[in-house]
Amino acid sequence: MLEAVFANLRILLEQPVLIGWMVVAMTMGIIVGAMPGLTATMAIAILVGLTYGLDPQLTFAIILSVYVGAIYGGSITAIFFNIPGTASAAATALDGHPLAQQGRANYAIGVTRMASFLGTLFGLVLLLAVAPALAAIALEFTSIEMALLGLFGVLVSGFLVTPGMRIKGWISACIGMLVSLVGIDLLHGLPRFTMGVPMLATGFAVVPVMIGVFAIPQILLGLTGAEVRRIMQKGRMSEGMLEIRHHAPLALRSGIIGTGVGIIPGAGEDIGAWMAYFAARFTSKKKELFGKGSTEGIVAAETGNNAAIGGALIPLLTLAIPGSAPAAVLLGALLLNGIRPGPMLMIEQPEFLPLIGAILLIACFLLLICGIAVNRLFVKALDIPTRVLMPLVAVLTVVGAYAINISTFDIAVMLGFGLVFTLLHVQKYPMAPMILGVILGPLIDENLRRTFLAESDPAFLLERPIALILIAAIALMVVAQLVPPRGAETGLLSRLGLRRG
Amino acid sequence: MTSPASASDEPAEPAEGRGALRDAALGGVLWLLNLAALFESVRLTFGVTFPGSEDQGALIAPGFMPLALTLALFVMLSAVVVSALRRGALHEGRALLQSPLAETVRPLARPFAQAILLCLFVFGLVGLVPFWAAAALYLFAALLLAGALKWHWAALLSLTSAVTVHLLMGTVMGIPLP
Numbered sequence: 001m002l003e004a005v006f007a008n009l010r011i012l013l014e015q016p017v018l019i020g021w022m023v024v025a026m027t028m029g030i031i032v033g034a035m036p037g038l039t040a041t042m043a044i045a046i047l048v049g050l051t052y053g054l055d056p057q058l059t060f061a062i063i064l065s066v067y068v069g070a071i072y073g074g075s076i077t078a079i080f081f082n083i084p085g086t087a088s089a090a091a092t093a094l095d096g097h098p099l100a101q102q103g104r105a106n107y108a109i110g111v112t113r114m115a116s117f118l119g120t121l122f123g124l125v126l127l128l129a130v131a132p133a134l135a136a137i138a139l140e141f142t143s144i145e146m147a148l149l150g151l152f153g154v155l156v157s158g159f160l161v162t163p164g165m166r167i168k169g170w171i172s173a174c175i176g177m178l179v180s181l182v183g184i185d186l187l188h189g190l191p192r193f194t195m196g197v198p199m200l201a202t203g204f205a206v207v208p209v210m211i212g213v214f215a216i217p218q219i220l221l222g223l224t225g226a227e228v229r230r231i232m233q234k235g236r237m238s239e240g241m242l243e244i245r246h247h248a249p250l251a252l253r254s255g256i257i258g259t260g261v262g263i264i265p266g267a268g269e270d271i272g273a274w275m276a277y278f279a280a281r282f283t284s285k286k287k288e289l290f291g292k293g294s295t296e297g298i299v300a301a302e303t304g305n306n307a308a309i310g311g312a313l314i315p316l317l318t319l320a321i322p323g324s325a326p327a328a329v330l331l332g333a334l335l336l337n338g339i340r341p342g343p344m345l346m347i348e349q350p351e352f353l354p355l356i357g358a359i360l361l362i363a364c365f366l367l368l369i370c371g372i373a374v375n376r377l378f379v380k381a382l383d384i385p386t387r388v389l390m391p392l393v394a395v396l397t398v399v400g401a402y403a404i405n406i407s408t409f410d411i412a413v414m415l416g417f418g419l420v421f422t423l424l425h426v427q428k429y430p431m432a433p434m435i436l437g438v439i440l441g442p443l444i445d446e447n448l449r450r451t452f453l454a455e456s457d458p459a460f461l462l463e464r465p466i467a468l469i470l471i472a473a474i475a476l477m478v479v480a481q482l483v484p485p486r487g488a489e490t491g492l493l494s495r496l497g498l499r500r501g
Numbered sequence: 502m503t504s505p506a507s508a509s510d511e512p513a514e515p516a517e518g519r520g521a522l523r524d525a526a527l528g529g530v531l532w533l534l535n536l537a538a539l540f541e542s543v544r545l546t547f548g549v550t551f552p553g554s555e556d557q558g559a560l561i562a563p564g565f566m567p568l569a570l571t572l573a574l575f576v577m578l579s580a581v582v583v584s585a586l587r588r589g590a591l592h593e594g595r596a597l598l599q600s601p602l603a604e605t606v607r608p609l610a611r612p613f614a615q616a617i618l619l620c621l622f623v624f625g626l627v628g629l630v631p632f633w634a635a636a637a638l639y640l641f642a643a644l645l646l647a648g649a650l651k652w653h654w655a656a657l658l659s660l661t662s663a664v665t666v667h668l669l670m671g672t673v674m675g676i677p678l679p
Contacts, residue, residue, distance in 0.1 A: 167577050171531075174574045178538065178567060185563035192545060192563055193538065220619070223647045224611040387649035392662055394619060394643070395636045398627065399670060402679040408628055411679060415623045419616060427520075427527050445566040452560035 004354035005128060005361065012358055018061055022362060025062040026370040029069020034077050034085040034374065035400060040070035040269075040326040044333070056337045061359050063333055067326055068363040069370065071269055071306055072116040075298075079108045080378050081393065083215045087206065087439060088269035088305040090432055091277040093214070095290065095297030102293055103234045109375050110240020111295055115251060115302035117367050118244065122255030122303070123262065123310020124360045127317075128353070140466065141264050143454070147447035148470035149264070150440040153271055155477050156278050158433035166481055168429045176437020177444065179204055179417075186442070187449055199409045203442075208401040208414040210435050215397045216418020217425040222390040237375065241368075247299045250280055258304035262311020269308040269326075270439060276304025310360070317341050317353060522593035525585035532578040535571055542567035611646075618642055632671070632678040637663035 012018060032043045043066050054062075074089030079096035092112060099108040141149070154177060158169030182193045183203025194200040244251060254276035261272040280300035281290045290297050312327040316334075318341075334341050339352055346353065401414035421431065461467055545564025559565055597605060618639065626635035640659035644650050650658065671678040 167580060171574060171577050171581070174570045174577070175531075178570045178574070181567055181570075187561070188549075188563055190545070190549060190563045192567065193541060216619075220612050220615050223615045223643065385649060387647040388644065388658070391640045391643035391647070391649075394622075395640065395662070395666060398623065398636075399632075399666065399676065399678060403676050406677050408679055411623050411627060415619060419620075422612075422616075423527060427524055441566075449561045449565060452565075 002128070004351070005357040008351075008354045008358035009361060012057070012061070012362060018058055019362070021058060022061050022065045022359075022366055023370055025065035026069040026363065026366045027374065029066035030073035030076070030370065030374050032066070033070035033073020033075075033089075034378070035396065040067055040086060041329055043067075043070055044326050044329045047333075056339070057355065059333065059337055060356065061362075063330065064356070064359050065363045065366065067330070068116075068120055068306070068309060068360070068367060070326075071309060072113070072302070072367055073374075074305075075112040075116070075302055076109065076375065076378050079105055079112065079298075081215075082218055083393070083397075084210070086270075087210055087435065088273050088308075089301075090210070090214075090270065090435055091273040091301035091304075092298050094277070094432065095292070095294045095301075098291070098293035099298070104293070106237050107235045107240040107243070108293075108298060110237035111243055111298050112240075112302045113237065113368060114241040114244040115254075115299045116306040117364055118251045119255055119258055119303035119306030120309055120360065120364045120367065122252070123259045123307040123313075124357060124364065125310075126259045126307075127310040127313050127360075128357045142451075142464075143447040144451040144461070144464060144467045145470065146264070147444045147451065148467055148474065150271075150444040150447070152470050152474055153274055154433060154437050154440050154444070155474060157274060157436045158430070159477055159481070168427075169433050170481065172424070172429045172431070173433035173437045176434035177441035178437075179209065179434075180206075180438045180441025181445055186446060187453075204413055204417075204438070205405055205410055206435075206438055207404045208410040209417045209438050211397050211401050212414035212416070212418030213421045213431050213434060215393065216415065217422040217431075219390045219394045219397070219418075220422050221425075222386040237372075243295060244299060247296060250296055250299055251303045254280065254300040254303035255307040258307030259311035259314075261304070262308030263314050268312065269305040270436075272308030272311065273301045273305035274436060276300040276307075313356065317345055317356070521585045521588040521590040522597065524588075525582055525590035528578050528581040528585060532575070532582060535574045535578060538567065539571040539575060542571050614646055615643065618646060627679045631667075633663045633667035636666060 029040070029043060033040060044063055047063050047066060070086065071088055074084055074086030075092040075096060076085060078084040078089040078093035079100050082093050082097040084090045084093050096108045096112065099105065154173045155170065158171075158173040159166055180203070182200055184191050184194075184201050191201060257276040257279055258269075258272035261275050262269065277297060277300045280296050281287060284290065284294070284296050286294065286296065313330075316327045316331055331341065339345075339349060397414065398411055401411045402408065404410060421429075421434070425431065461471070542564045546559045546562045546568045547564075549562055549564070559568075622635060622639035626638060629635070630638075637659045640662055641655050644655040644659065645652060649655070667678065670676045
């Protein structure tokens with residue numbers, strides 16, 4: 001396999017026009033990813049149409065470069081403005097933005113760039129090495145495991161993001177999940193919480209909600225904050241890029257987690273990032289730094305989300321099941337170009353997987369060099385006073401919210417959620433669990449009910465060890481929420497006056 | 502650069518000022534909204550039947566997960582409100598009623614005005630006039646209200662920014678503008 005990849009690599013590198021297009025696509029991908037509301041999925045969907053009729057080699061070189069660039073690009077605005085460009089960069093904002101506030105945005109960008117490089121590379125290696133075997137393991141995840149994994153992810157985010165106010169983290173997560181259930185129920189076709197409003201029949205789109213929740217509090221409080229203090233950015237990107245050598249084991253582990261999550265159909269880059277972030281926080285010796293500018297936090301999140309790219313391609317190419325939303329759009333591009341993904345791919349078109357491997361390898365290295373100008377532009381933007389910058393950001397958020405579905409209703413959704421969440425934010429309700437709840441709510445709901453539809457006897461769980469482990473983990477979290485360990489914050493029972501705090 | 506709305510703000514009880522009162526008020530409003538959602542969830546769980554799946558009943562109903570979530574929220578929001586009351590929300594409320602109105606309203610005026618401006622931009626201008634004009638008007642008003650620039654600089658920046666967004670995103674990148 002490796003020989004075939006390197007043979008393809010030589011062929012691709014001998015085509016300067018193709019490499020030039022990859023550079024352009026990567027830069028555009030980074031810009032798209034950095035803009036809140038413009039997602040990798042949308043960019044790939046547009047490109048599927050634009051590249052129709054081109055040579056398949058060039059088509060996939062452009063599409064995969066945009067994919068990798070966009071997943072990385074989301075971290076730029078997450079670091080600079082605390083507004084993740086994509087959902088997969090929300091975990092990066094937790095530690096990346098505090099670093100920017102400390103004047104270390106260049107360092108954070110360097111770390112994320114190298115972490116994204118390693119993540120993509122790791123996903124690629126796994127894609128080439130163990131794709132068929134890993135895809136078979138992913139198929140062990142049935143509805144109940146998917147539902148429990150989703151629930152575990154949401155609850156753990158509320159639990160870890162706000163160590164001092166866990167209950168508010170869970171309230172945010174529950175509100176997020178509840179919001180995600182608005183619209184026509186996909187299992188039975190009944191409307192839920194639509195109040196007879198036709199626009200609500202399809203529910204709330206994730207991206208406008210995400211933009212509103214992250215951007216509007218930032219804009220309103222930034223425009224009216226008492227102290228406007230400009231933070232000069234010090235240091236160089238290269239410092240951050242070199243720093244990653246001290247976190248090699250963490251990057252490796254996050255890469256494994258990201259790829260593993262990416263393989264699970266429907267999970268995607270955002271969950272890959274969160275899971276890697278939580279694992280890093282659980283095991284870190286410097287837990288107190290998380291949320292305040294932890295290098296480990298951004299290494300884990302960025303390695304996790306980019307590793308999920310390779311992971312998502314594994315079931316796509318071997319089973320024709322996309323592992324993420326961008327991979328689902330990629331499936332359309334494959335079919336449009338006469339590529340039939342699935343178990344027969346390696347027999348019918350054995351040259352395709354090595355070609356994808358070679359393209360991703362080039363994309364990995366382009367990630368390191370492309371977009372330097374983009375980053376410099378954003379670093380300069382930090383020198384603009386907040387009161388000047390924030391109205392401009394507001395205009396861009398309106399464009400972003402509208403562009404995703406070309407709907408003015410989405411702008412209203414973005415603003416509505418933003419205003420409500422500004423109030424919640426002032427009272428220290430965290431934003432991240434809410435967004436994760438919105439993303440994972442439908443997955444949990446559908447899979448849970450599908451399980452009950454198929455299995456009326458709960459004893460079936462005894463035959464599913466992964467599900468039992470996840471149930472035990474969720475139960476442990478609930479117990480810790482009710483009765484926290486000694487020295488921790490007041491528990492739920494104490495707050496209700498049912499137990500001494 | 503300031504970052505008042507950081508996702509990573511140090512999580513702590515909002516102790517400053519009227520933290521407990523705000524916690525109780527916000528928790529109370531959410532509690533009431535959740536109560537409405539709870540009733541609707543009960544209807545969606547027990548008020549609908551599906552032929553052929555009577556055995557599973559409520560477990561597969563569209564209201565099953567909303568019911569579980571609203572029940573969880575009911576308990577947690579109650580905890581937030583009770584906790585806020587125990588931290589002196591009522592006392593803070595009484596103090597608020599006795600304080601001069603201007604003192605209470607003044608800190609809220611600017612954020613409220615910026616929020617209104619944003620609403621006017623989204624609900625009033627977008628779709629009514631070309632996007633570049635709507636954006637320029639909003640930018641000008643927001644910059645003036647924030648006291649960021651003198652009026653002529655604000656006008657220049659608003660117009661150039663709006664036209665740049667229109668040309669770069671709308672024309673060059675082909676992104677649909679509202």
